[in-house]
Amino acid sequence: MLQITNLSNTVADKPILKGLSLTIQPGEIHAIMGPNGAGKSTLAYTLGGRPGYEVTGGTVTFQSNSVRPELVEGLSFSGDKREEKDGASTGSARTDVGAIDLLALDPHERAAAGLFLGFQYPVEIPGVSNLQFLRESLNSQRKARGEAPLSGGEFIKLAKEKAALLGMDMDMLKRPVNVGFSGGEKKRNEMVQMGILDPKLAILDETDSGLDIDALRIVGAGINAIMRKPDKAVLLITHYQRLLDYVKPDFVHVLAGGRIVKSGGPELALELEREGYAEVVAA
Amino acid sequence: MNALALPTRRDEAWRYSDLDALATAWPAAAPELIIVRAGDSAAHVLLQDAPDDAVAIRDYRVEIAAGGSCGFHVLNIGGKLGRVTISVTLGEGAHFALHGAIIGGCEQTLEIVTTVHHAAPGATSEQVVRSVLAGRATGNYLGKIAVARDAQKTDASQSVKAMLLDRTATANAKPELEIYADDVKCAHGATVGELDKSALFYMASRGLDPATAQTLLLRAFVAGVFDGIADDAKRERFEAAALAKLEALA
Ligand SMILES: Nc1ncnc2c1ncn2[C@@H]1O[C@H](COP(=O)(O)OP(=O)(O)OP(=O)(O)O)[C@@H](O)[C@H]1O
Ligand SMILES: [Mg+2]
Numbered sequence: 001m002l003q004i005t006n007l008s009n010t011v012a013d014k015p016i017l018k019g020l021s022l023t024i025q026p027g028e029i030h031a032i033m034g035p036n037g038a039g040k041s042t043l044a045y046t047l048g049g050r051p052g053y054e055v056t057g058g059t060v061t062f063q064s065n066s067v068r069p070e071l072v073e074g075l076s077f078s079g080d081k082r083e084e085k086d087g088a089s090t091g092s093a094r095t096d097v098g099a100i101d102l103l104a105l106d107p108h109e110r111a112a113a114g115l116f117l118g119f120q121y122p123v124e125i126p127g128v129s130n131l132q133f134l135r136e137s138l139n140s141q142r143k144a145r146g147e148a149p150l151s152g153g154e155f156i157k158l159a160k161e162k163a164a165l166l167g168m169d170m171d172m173l174k175r176p177v178n179v180g181f182s183g184g185e186k187k188r189n190e191m192v193q194m195g196i197l198d199p200k201l202a203i204l205d206e207t208d209s210g211l212d213i214d215a216l217r218i219v220g221a222g223i224n225a226i227m228r229k230p231d232k233a234v235l236l237i238t239h240y241q242r243l244l245d246y247v248k249p250d251f252v253h254v255l256a257g258g259r260i261v262k263s264g265g266p267e268l269a270l271e272l273e274r275e276g277y278a279e280v281v282a283a
Numbered sequence: 284m285n286a287l288a289l290p291t292r293r294d295e296a297w298r299y300s301d302l303d304a305l306a307t308a309w310p311a312a313a314p315e316l317i318i319v320r321a322g323d324s325a326a327h328v329l330l331q332d333a334p335d336d337a338v339a340i341r342d343y344r345v346e347i348a349a350g351g352s353c354g355f356h357v358l359n360i361g362g363k364l365g366r367v368t369i370s371v372t373l374g375e376g377a378h379f380a381l382h383g384a385i386i387g388g389c390e391q392t393l394e395i396v397t398t399v400h401h402a403a404p405g406a407t408s409e410q411v412v413r414s415v416l417a418g419r420a421t422g423n424y425l426g427k428i429a430v431a432r433d434a435q436k437t438d439a440s441q442s443v444k445a446m447l448l449d450r451t452a453t454a455n456a457k458p459e460l461e462i463y464a465d466d467v468k469c470a471h472g473a474t475v476g477e478l479d480k481s482a483l484f485y486m487a488s489r490g491l492d493p494a495t496a497q498t499l500l501l502r503a504f505v506a507g508v509f510d511g512i513a514d515d516a517k518r519e520r521f522e523a524a525a526l527a528k529l530e531a532l533a
Contacts, residue, residue, distance in 0.1 A: 048488050051480070111490035123485035127503025133486070136499065141490035176503075197489060 001026045001233045002047075002102075002201055007058035008258075009046050016042045018258035019058065024201070024233045026063070031236045031244055031269060034255035035277050040237045041120050043255065044205045048117040049107035062102040064113040064200060111137075112144035114200030116193075118207045120237075122186040125177035130189065131159060133177050134196050141197065162195030166222045167215075183210035191222045202227055203235045208243035220246025241273045256281045296368070299423045299455045301392035304364035308338035314370070316344050319351040321374070326354045328517055330524055333361035335389070340364075345371040345379065349403065352378035356512050358521050359385045359393045360528045368396040373406035381410040384508045386528040387420035387452075394423040401430045401437040401464075408438075413505045414445040416452035417532040427459040430467050440470040446504055447477055448497070448532060494533035501529045 002024040009017045016039045024030055034040055046053045047060065100113055125133065139149040150158070163170055166188050178186050187207050194202055204223070211219055224247060227234045236247060244252075244266065252268040253260045254277065262268065262280050272280065287310045290297040297305075319325045333339035339362040347353050351374065359365050365387075371379045379399060387393045399408045414422035428439045445454030456473040478500055486496035505525055512518035 048484075050484050106493075107484060107487035108490050108492050108496075111488055117488045119485065119488075123479075123481050125479075125482050125485070125500070125503070127506050128499050133491075133499070134489070136495055137486070137489035137491045140492050140495055144490070144492075193489065 001028075001063045002235075003059075003061045003063075004047075005059045005061075007043075007046070007060060008056045009042065010054045010056055011042060011052060015056070016258055017046065020255070020259050021058075022253065022260055024235060026233055027230045028250045029228070029234045029236065029247060031238060031249040031252045032255050032260075033238060033252065033269060033272055035281065038255045039258045040255050041205050042258075044117055044120075044203045044235075044237060047102065047110075047203060048115065049103075049105065049110055055103055060102040062100045062110075062113060062115065062201070063098050064100050064115075108140065109144065111197070111199075112141040116197055116199035116202040118187075118190045118194060118202060118204035120205040120209070122178050122181075122190055124179045124181075126179050128177055130173040130175060130177050131156075134159065134173075134193060137193075138197060158196055159192075162192050162226075165195055165225060166192045167218045168192050184212055184215050187211055188215060188219060191219050191226070195222065195226045198226070200231065201233050201235070203237070205237045206239065207236070208238055208240060216242060217246060223247050241269050244269050254280050295459075296396055296425060298425075298457075299392075299421060299453075300366065300394060301364040301421075304338050304392065305340075305366075308340060308364075311340040311342060314342040314344045314368075317346070317353065319345070319347040319353050319377075321348040322350045323348075324352045324354075326356075326513060328356045328512060328521065329358070329367060330521060331357070331359045331361050331365050331367060332524060332528075333365060335361075335363065337362040338364045339366070341367045343367075343369045345369060347371065347373050347377040347379060347406075349374040350376050352380075354380045354511055355382070356509055356521065357381065357383035357395060358509070358525055359383065359395060360387065360524065362393075363390065364392045364394075366392075366394040366396065368394075370398045370400075371408070372400045372402050373408065375403035376405040377403075378406065379408045380511070381408075381412070382508045382511055383410075383412045383424075384505045384525060385412065385414040385416070385422040385424075386505070386525060386532070387415075387422055388417040388532045389420060390418070391420045392423070393420070394425070396423070396425045398427040398429065399439065401428070401434040401439065401467075403431070404434055405436045406434065406438075408440070410441045410443075411508065412441075412443045413508055414443075414454055415448065415501050415505065415529065415532065416445065416454055417448040419449075419451045421453040421455070423455045423457075424473075425455075425457045425459070427461065428469060430460075430462040430464050430469075432463040434464045435466040437464060437467045437469075439468070441472070443471075443473040444504070445473075445475045446501065447475060494530075497533045498526070498529050501532075502526060505529075 254262040385393045443456040509521045
């Protein structure tokens with residue numbers, strides 16, 4: 001589903017990711033742990049295409065959807081970028097069904113291709129209601145994929161269902177995006193958004209931090225309900241084992257110094273919790 | 284001074300204007316007079332959406348007698364030069380409120396120039412102006428507040444915010460206070476900003492295309508300016524015109 005090969009980048013001219021490689025298959029849940037400042041959020045932002053996160057090397061291939069290859073054709077590639085990558089042959093993008101050069105897409109095109117970023121610090125947008133924001137976002141994605149927009153009624157039904165799944169009051173969805181939300185409410189709202197947008201691959205950056213004990217359980221169950229599917233995958237960035245008790249990872253990786261320095265099964269998270277990073281990072 | 288002489292840059296009220304464009308339409312028509320009698324209340328709206336190459340000069344004199352009030356809503360979006368000047372004189376305990384939006388692109392110069400004379404005690408005035416400027420557009424707000432010697436308990440406020448979509452756009456906000464009374468409250472705030480980049484990325488990460496994201500943020504920025512228009516049909520006309528202009532800038 002996602003193949004990151006030797007990815008390097010700079011942020012404000014400072015190298016952060018230094019040849020990071022990681023492969024995620026459909027149906028898998030991967031956890032990334034690592035010391036503060038290791039580059040975890042940088043990885044998430046770079047995959048999302050945040051301006052200022054300059055890719056200096058490596059490739060990222062996204063198997064956006066093997067089930068719906070029309071998605072790739074429906075995507076609006078910005079022409080010149082695609083020419084650079086594909087040369088003159090328009091057929092080449094289609095030969096590998098659903099495989100996209102993720103880095104060639106603009107951020108909103110990556111979302112339409114099925115990528116979702118759960119932010120470590122969700123952004124407040126005064127004056128724009130959650131519902132309006134999400135409806136416009138979803139329909140913008142659908143348009144890019146050549147799908148019909150959802151009507152107001154259909155959208156509200158979907159929003160209600162996902163809000164209920166995450167135990168969020170519909171009144172909060174009428175409020176401006178994240179404005180005045182508590183830290184935990186913002187994280188819960190990220191998951192409501194994920195439920196509504198129904199991505200293929202979710203990269204969740206410290207979705208657990210700020211959640212109280214009950215919220216953690218609800219959010220964990222929500223992630224499972226939305227993303228635990230054979231054709232979806234999750235990359236969880238976290239500092240703590242507790243989220244992994246609810247969302248059981250298939251693989252755990254340690255990111256340090258801009259690379260994956262160690263990978264293992266779920267037991268690696270327990271080991272890190274006991275021993276800390278010193279040994280892994282030094283090795 | 285010859286009333287028909289073309290203003291110059293040295294003229295404070297014309298300092299940031301487009302005098303070349305003005306020359307083609309000079310002399311401007313005499314001001315429109317709005318008189319609000321004692322205790323009455325009045326509402327005025329102006330949707331200045333002249334064609335692209337036009338010069339539109341709209342000049343008002345508003346006289347509000349004791350205890351009267353007047354609300355003025357302005358949407359200034361049209362013309363090569365679009366200039367709205369309002370000169371207000373407030374009687375005792377009178378109230379004036381201006382809610383204005385300037386939305387410009389290309390080479391437009393759009394201005395709102397006000398003078399509010401607090402001529403008698405206890406009058407209040409409130410001015411809220413939001414500007415969105417793209418391309419090489421210039422948006423100006425010049426607001427003078429003059430408080431007469433015996434106009435105690437005057438309460439005047441100005442809130443001016445501008446949003447620049449391009450480095451080549453310009454916003455000028457110039458308050459001017461001329462106060463001869465001592466028991467007076469004058470609040471003034473002016474900011475110039477750009478679209479929040481982290482909000483734009485957050486929106487893009489949800490799949491919103493850049494033009495829609497920009498329009499949503501700008502709508503939120505000018506939202507509220509026209510809330511006070513009591514007539515639903517009029518309010519909707521202003522909101523629709525503002526939205527269409529914002530969409531044209533995206
Ligand atoms: N705009 C910037 N300018 C300079 N350095 C930056 C910038 N943004 C991030 N960095 C640096 O990049 C490094 C990686 O930051 P990042 O946010 O990816 O870390 P992280 O692994 O997510 O840490 P945490 O666990 O604290 O969330 C840090 O050293 C940080 O200071
Ligand atoms: Mg981080």
